[in-house]
Amino acid sequence: MSRSRQRIVIIGGGFGGLAAAQSLKHADVDVLLIDRRNHHLFQPLLYQVATAALSPSEIAWPIRHILRRQKNTKVIMATVTGVDMAARQVLVEDGPPERYDSLIIATGAQHAYFGNDEWAQFAPGLKTLEDATAIRRKLLLAFEAAEREPDAQRRRALLTFAIIGAGPTGVEMAGAISELARASLAGQFHAIAPEDIRVVLIEGADRVLLNFKQELSAYALKSLRDRGIEVELGQKVKTIDAEGVSYGDKRLDTKTIIWGAGVAASPAAQWLKAPADRSGRVKVEPDLSVPGHGEIFVVGDTASVVQEDGKPVPGVAPAAKQAGAHAAKVALRRLAGDRSPMPFKYHHAGDLATIGKRAAVLDFGRINLTGGLAWWVWGIAHIYFLVDVKNRVFVAMSWLWIYLTGQRSARLITHGLAPTAEPLQEIDKEPELNVAR
Amino acid sequence: MSRSRQRIVIIGGGFGGLAAAQSLKHADVDVLLIDRRNHHLFQPLLYQVATAALSPSEIAWPIRHILRRQKNTKVIMATVTGVDMAARQVLVEDGPPERYDSLIIATGAQHAYFGNDEWAQFAPGLKTLEDATAIRRKLLLAFEAAEREPDAQRRRALLTFAIIGAGPTGVEMAGAISELARASLAGQFHAIAPEDIRVVLIEGADRVLLNFKQELSAYALKSLRDRGIEVELGQKVKTIDAEGVSYGDKRLDTKTIIWGAGVAASPAAQWLKAPADRSGRVKVEPDLSVPGHGEIFVVGDTASVVQEDGKPVPGVAPAAKQAGAHAAKVALRRLAGDRSPMPFKYHHAGDLATIGKRAAVLDFGRINLTGGLAWWVWGIAHIYFLVDVKNRVFVAMSWLWIYLTGQRSARLITHGLAPTAEPLQEIDKEPELNVAR
Numbered sequence: 001m002s003r004s005r006q007r008i009v010i011i012g013g014g015f016g017g018l019a020a021a022q023s024l025k026h027a028d029v030d031v032l033l034i035d036r037r038n039h040h041l042f043q044p045l046l047y048q049v050a051t052a053a054l055s056p057s058e059i060a061w062p063i064r065h066i067l068r069r070q071k072n073t074k075v076i077m078a079t080v081t082g083v084d085m086a087a088r089q090v091l092v093e094d095g096p097p098e099r100y101d102s103l104i105i106a107t108g109a110q111h112a113y114f115g116n117d118e119w120a121q122f123a124p125g126l127k128t129l130e131d132a133t134a135i136r137r138k139l140l141l142a143f144e145a146a147e148r149e150p151d152a153q154r155r156r157a158l159l160t161f162a163i164i165g166a167g168p169t170g171v172e173m174a175g176a177i178s179e180l181a182r183a184s185l186a187g188q189f190h191a192i193a194p195e196d197i198r199v200v201l202i203e204g205a206d207r208v209l210l211n212f213k214q215e216l217s218a219y220a221l222k223s224l225r226d227r228g229i230e231v232e233l234g235q236k237v238k239t240i241d242a243e244g245v246s247y248g249d250k251r252l253d254t255k256t257i258i259w260g261a262g263v264a265a266s267p268a269a270q271w272l273k274a275p276a277d278r279s280g281r282v283k284v285e286p287d288l289s290v291p292g293h294g295e296i297f298v299v300g301d302t303a304s305v306v307q308e309d310g311k312p313v314p315g316v317a318p319a320a321k322q323a324g325a326h327a328a329k330v331a332l333r334r335l336a337g338d339r340s341p342m343p344f345k346y347h348h349a350g351d352l353a354t355i356g357k358r359a360a361v362l363d364f365g366r367i368n369l370t371g372g373l374a375w376w377v378w379g380i381a382h383i384y385f386l387v388d389v390k391n392r393v394f395v396a397m398s399w400l401w402i403y404l405t406g407q408r409s410a411r412l413i414t415h416g417l418a419p420t421a422e423p424l425q426e427i428d429k430e431p432e433l434n435v436a437r
Numbered sequence: 438m439s440r441s442r443q444r445i446v447i448i449g450g451g452f453g454g455l456a457a458a459q460s461l462k463h464a465d466v467d468v469l470l471i472d473r474r475n476h477h478l479f480q481p482l483l484y485q486v487a488t489a490a491l492s493p494s495e496i497a498w499p500i501r502h503i504l505r506r507q508k509n510t511k512v513i514m515a516t517v518t519g520v521d522m523a524a525r526q527v528l529v530e531d532g533p534p535e536r537y538d539s540l541i542i543a544t545g546a547q548h549a550y551f552g553n554d555e556w557a558q559f560a561p562g563l564k565t566l567e568d569a570t571a572i573r574r575k576l577l578l579a580f581e582a583a584e585r586e587p588d589a590q591r592r593r594a595l596l597t598f599a600i601i602g603a604g605p606t607g608v609e610m611a612g613a614i615s616e617l618a619r620a621s622l623a624g625q626f627h628a629i630a631p632e633d634i635r636v637v638l639i640e641g642a643d644r645v646l647l648n649f650k651q652e653l654s655a656y657a658l659k660s661l662r663d664r665g666i667e668v669e670l671g672q673k674v675k676t677i678d679a680e681g682v683s684y685g686d687k688r689l690d691t692k693t694i695i696w697g698a699g700v701a702a703s704p705a706a707q708w709l710k711a712p713a714d715r716s717g718r719v720k721v722e723p724d725l726s727v728p729g730h731g732e733i734f735v736v737g738d739t740a741s742v743v744q745e746d747g748k749p750v751p752g753v754a755p756a757a758k759q760a761g762a763h764a765a766k767v768a769l770r771r772l773a774g775d776r777s778p779m780p781f782k783y784h785h786a787g788d789l790a791t792i793g794k795r796a797a798v799l800d801f802g803r804i805n806l807t808g809g810l811a812w813w814v815w816g817i818a819h820i821y822f823l824v825d826v827k828n829r830v831f832v833a834m835s836w837l838w839i840y841l842t843g844q845r846s847a848r849l850i851t852h853g854l855a856p857t858a859e860p861l862q863e864i865d866k867e868p869e870l871n872v873a874r
């Protein structure tokens with residue numbers, strides 16, 4: 001890349017960072033995208049990897065593959081350790097610093113356990129492919145262990161699944177676990193009957209899907225309960241340990257707890273020594289730049305944005321995409337010397353969440369939609385939003401297969417970074433094929 | 438399961454064990470299949486997972502799903518620790534022993550490093566899904582690191598890939614790595630040109646595909662070299678370390694070494710205190726039973742079988758399948774009191790191996806086939822051999838996609854049990870979606 005051209009560095013290849021890079025495709029600048037992973041992940045469907053409906057490669061793509069046709073864009077896989085704002089350099093683990101003329105930070109968020117970090121080992125959250133395969137492993141191992149467990153009480157604990165937090169992630173996980181357990185698995189175990197399985201969704205607020213309209217929350221609650229999912233509302237979690245979870249004055253014995261409750265921003269605020277909100281998000285100007293640093297922008301879940309009309313920007317994928325594109329546009333204009341104010345305005349299309357087969361909720365402001373039609377719209381919308389044609393075809397086929405047969409194809413227990421992971425043992429049960437087939 | 442019926446226990450859900458279980462579908466016995474994994478793996482295509490052409494769920498299925506319609510068969514996921522032949526019990530880790538009237542052992546083989554076990558950390562072999570994703574990670578990380586490496590010599594080492602052993606696994610890995618590197622990846626890196634990439638296949642014998650006919654080995658050698666793969670014949674490996682491999686009087690600097698050379702049987706021989714051959718395989722009778730134990734059978738790579746005509750049974754998938762079915766048949770007859778001799782006879786269909794796009798070799802005894810036609814036959818045969826309809830469709834589509842676009846979709850670097858695995862870090866680049874989409 002020529003030294004003379006100006007350089008925009010983007011940290012993070014999620015929805016925000018990718019949108020920023022893509023909107024710079026034809027700009028006369030050098031673009032560098034840095035991510036510590038090699039892939040962009042379609043987070044909205046991650047829960048389907050965790051519940052064995054989809055495989056990881058169906059919802060993730062190498063970032064450099066997505067951007068392969070952008071001649072002005074370089075992608076590197078590296079871990080950012082900080083930002084030297086005086087020298088205008090991004091500090092990178094085991095590598096030279098990367099200079100920037102303008103910087104866009106889109107490093108997202110991570111789980112937050114409200115100061116109970118020890119819960120993380122018992123109640124994994126769902127943010128990365130590793131999280132998803134670890135949760136998948138936990139779910140499937142619970143069934144395998146239950147099949148072998150002679151003690152009735154321990155078997156019940158193994159077949160009890162608790163989800164903390166009834167936002168879309170929690171609701172979708174609860175619905176998917178219930179379908180996985182009752183539709184796909186139960187029939188294939190000798191010692192497990194569908195009625196032995198308990199799925200418990202625990203929420204601190206007084207309704208599920210808090211960001212949706214009242215009536216849609218009510219519909220979601222009803223269809224969750226119609227599916228046999230126990231929903232505990234207005235229940236704050238007190239303790240989580242290896243044997244279960246305590247909330248309110250209740251105790252639930254369970255070997256599988258999934259965290260869908262809280263998130264905190266990545267440490268960008270520390271890098272920038274910038275003011276942050278409670279959950280660590282950088283409080284940015286209306287144009288998404290960092291106060292006092294017109295050349296640095298923060299977007300997506302790493303930023304706390306209050307629009308000119310006083311409305312905050314929600315932590316959703318469309319907002320991250322729009323903010324990434326906006327930051328790229330402002331950065332370009334600034335580099336060209338234009339100092340006019342360019343406030344970010346979030347255009348809210350609507351909220352979607354699915355509960356299970358033929359049950360979803362759509363909140364499109366004036367229009368609400370529930371039930372089977374909403375479910376089809378949800379599915380078609382998500383296939384449409386997938387980054388790449390191949391994955392649209394494969395995800396659509398995988399869903400069709402499950403719809404027709406009820407069989408989930410990705411029911412693999414592999415040794416990942418699950419808290420329960422054991423070392424691989426010596427014996428290996430597949431015959432060797434060192435000659436030919 | 439009724440206590441009165443006789444019980445056949447099968448250890449291992451690979452080709453041998455699965456064939457044994459399936460051939461007992463209609464038998465009036467209780468069948469228990471024990472495997473320490475939950476899935477049967479289609480090993481012949483494992484190298485395609487390692488080279489990002491297929492994803493794990495396309496070549497693996499839960500064993501209990503495959504056997505779900507066999508009412509007389511129970512499947513448990515457990516690790517076998519030994520066999521109590523006097524009490525006729527299989528000893529199982531953290532669980533009660535499992536009694537048997539007849540026992541079929543099909544526990545396969547594992548890598549063998551000819552007494553150099555320290556090589557394992559530098560030169561992983563390819564036996565399990567974890568091995569495959571670890572190797573995939575190693576391959577893809579080498580490219581990511583090379584893109585960032587300023588030092589030319591270290592970059593060359595990162596872009597040099599060594600495969601030890603030129604059996605089908607080694608030949609197919611070499612061809613697939615070369616295609617992954619040159620067709621799919623090279624164009625997507627700024628600092629990597631196709632000519633920077635070296636793939637070196639090291640073989641101790643004087644030709645590749647030793648089990649094939651001379652002329653087919655010669656064809657394979659030529660098409661490997663036509664693809665720019667360096668083939669080193671008659672070269673014994675002396676040392677393997679983190680920086681490379683030494684063989685003959687040569688030293689090759691490489692960060693990626695893959696082991697396709699040797700295997701040893703799983704420890705069934707110790708369990709049975711039975712005579713074993715050099716590579717630990719139990720020397721069984723012509724009917725596949727253990728000497729002095731007509732109720733115990735060993736099949737597949739765990740067994741060393743000499744047929745009545747003096748020919749040994751090769752360690753290939755078809756042989757394991759045939760042996761598994763034979764052992765099941767003999768076990769049934771014995772349980773019914775029939776003591777007549779029932780020697781196993783292996784029917785050899787032929788050997789196949791693929792080198793790369795439009796290049797494969799088929800050895801069907803009288804008929805030989807090479808080139809594009811052989812490649813199509815190879816592909817169709819492997820799709821046909823896949824266990825499940827869905828996977829036939831998906832593998833065929835994945836292959837079609839690569840054939841048409843050259844793009845491999847499973848290029849994911851995930852943190853598995855790769856020797857190079859780092860702990861997951863705090864920051865997580867995907868935007869949170871705790872509200873809705």
